[in-house]
Amino acid sequence: MRFTKVLARHWFAYAMVLPVVAVLALLVVLPLVQGLFFGFTDINDTNIANPVLDRDASYEFVGLANFLHVLSGDPAYGSFWTTLARTVVWTATCVFCHYAIGLGLAMLLNRQLRFRGLYRVLLILPWAVPVFISAFAWRYLFNSEYGLINWALESLGLPPQVWLGQSDLALVSVIVVNVWLGVPFMMVALLGGLQSIPSDLHEAAEIDGATPWQRFVHVTLPGLRPVSSSVVLLGVIWTFNMFPVIYLITENNPHTRILVTYAFERFFSGATRDYALASTYGVLILSLLLVFAAIYRRAMRRQGEVL
Helix, strand or coil: HHHHHHHCCHHHHHHHHHHHHHHHHHHHHHHHHHHHCCCCCCCCCCCEEEECEECCCCCCCCCCCCHHHHHCHHHCCCCHHHHHHHHHHHHHHHHHHHHHHHHHHHHCCCCCCHHHHHHHHHHHHHHHCCCCHHHHHHHHCCCCCCHHHHHHHHHHCCCCCCCCCCCCCCHHHHHHHHHHHHHHHHHHHHHHHHHCHHHHHHHHHHHHCCCHHHHHHHHHHHHHHHHHHHHHHHHHHHCCCCCCCHHHHHHHHHHHHHHHHHHHHHHCCCCCCHHHHHHHHHHHHHHHHHHHHHHHHHHHHCCCCCC
């Protein structure tokens, strides 16, 4: 009875929301449930249903076998712990650089500078360019034979490097590209946070004799905490799942392999496409991010922030 009254009163709002809910259920919830189910099976391209070949599905339910194989660290299943460690290094380095450089640029643009509007446009430009264009441009710059970076090194008398080869330099290279792409978003968000801090606080701290560093630590950073907590969480989630930058620049390079790129490799490449293993990695990635988000939110709540 109560539900009927609420529905009769707010029917228009529910009618407007219903298409969005239906689309999200079709494009997000359904594939998520299907991927979760596939993680408990042995499905691959040899036992999946194929109407073209007139073949019925013959995959079987295997329980937790896929998860146990992956978590055991078996190289045949992607060396999960090694790949996870590389993913954590990739994520932590990128997010730290995003925040540190973005904050520095935001503080510069928050001052009265000549041509400040032009600087803002130029600094936002990497964010506005499509990712695949930026990736191909940087791939050209890092080319070991005719790339501009090696040309600059040789002009300075330094030896050229194989940036995108089978070494850790490939990971450094994609981190540089991702930092270049991600700084503008962090800068814009933090610039908005800086402009929301009352100038009276800085003036009062200056009158009390606080040094610029003390004003930064005790006024600026606490004032940015609500914005920082949100953008850092978003940055971790986006970077943890950052597929295009790594794959478009280095493709299937084991030195730049993170969890999401390995899941892609097993799903779309190889002699046998292992949909079950790719789905297992997808479930583990989702689980890791949910655990991190829960711990992060709890830590922020202890500091008085609400996410």
